[in-house]
Amino acid sequence: MAWKTGWAYRVPITIDHTKVSAAATNYPLYVSEANLPSRFWDECQGRDLAFTLSDGTTAMPRDFVGWQKATTLEAHVLMPTISNITDDVLYMYWGNPSCADQQNAAPVWTPTYLAVWHLTQNAAGSYPDACGVYTGTDSVSPGAKVGKLLSYGGETFDGTGDVIGLDAALPVALSGLGAVTISFWFKRAVIATQQFPFYLVHDGAGSLKLYCEFRATTNLLRVGARPDLGGTLRVYDTSAAITDTASWHKADLVVNIASDAIAIYIDGSVVAGAGTTTWTPTSFDANGGASGLGGRADGTLSFNGLLDEVRLASSALAAERLATEYANHNALGIFYSVGAVEQNVNRAFRVPF
Secondary structure: OOOOOOOOEEEEEEEOHHHOOOOEEEEEEEEOOOOOOHHHHHHOOOOOOEEEOOOOOOEOOEEEEEEEOOOEEEEEEEEEEEOOOOOEEEEEEEOOOOOOOOOOOHHHHOOOEEEEEOOOOOOOOOEOEOOOOOOEEEEOOOOOOOOOOOOOOOEEEEOOOOEEEEOOHHHHHOEOOOEEEEEEEEEEOOOOOOEEEEEEEOOOOOOEEEEEEEOOOOOOEEEEEOOOOOOOOEEEEEOOOOOOOOOOEEEEEEEEOOOOEEEEEEOOEEOOEEEOOOOOOOOEOOOOEEEEEOOOOOOOOEOEEEEEEEEEEOOOOOHHHHHHHHHHHHOOOOOEEEOOOEEOOOOOOOOOO
16 A cells, blocks of 8 residues: 655544445545544644545645644545445545645635634634635634534634624625525523524625524524525524523524525434525525624624534535534544554654654
């Protein structure tokens, strides 16, 4: 088996095909700290973390979000295909401290997504978009950062003004799209108040374009869309209240303007709901205004709890893919297995401490 030139160590990662609901292309595999060997934590420098296909040499784009050694890791790797019939194998490499930083985040996401926010902050305090376009601005009061995918990732919203500001260019980017999918992990802290985890508008007057909210009295999760400025806002609510404040849950909200349909998935499964989803246009228009994550752009009606891994896809993602993503994010150490460390005897070394 060929080796990636210059790297000392690797492990095979084998995806359990029985955990994949249906074959998919351009799948961003989440790689966590689960089952990684001690040598990885001892030797890896972060920038030298690299992935290849099963041939051991063909590089795969990766988005290395962050880590704390021996504790937590979040990385995403673009799988060209993923199978529900046979196991897929890839290699994770480390042990090349002199290499250039292997970060190559945007290609992991841009085949499928308009924007992806891991909700980790950069040195300037902003919230980078992994696709490299729609950076969020910080209007969140200091608080504990506790994430689902990365223990110190995610963001805490206090329900009284916290919001991550989004530029008007994002709702404009929906122009011409017939469908989108909003995905995020959430953990509610307070219920029975109106809260907006995701909020895109048409204009400065706040005309709603695409949003989701937890309803104040019923605690239902609502998805709403108005594809054209001045058109009709259509909404769709879950049939059951979402009141759990003890656990993380994954929401996937599929809005299909072209097919006049909305579907809400919680923890990888579609849930019952009701609403009117018939629009005159078949795609979104090009209008946009200042928008927000975790609340409205002005900070009102903000979410109260934790959010992590917010994604906006430029299509209606299939139910099977959403189920696979939930399994990948939630079943650490089960969705894939990590094999024994392999060493390149012509390149092995130990990193000095």
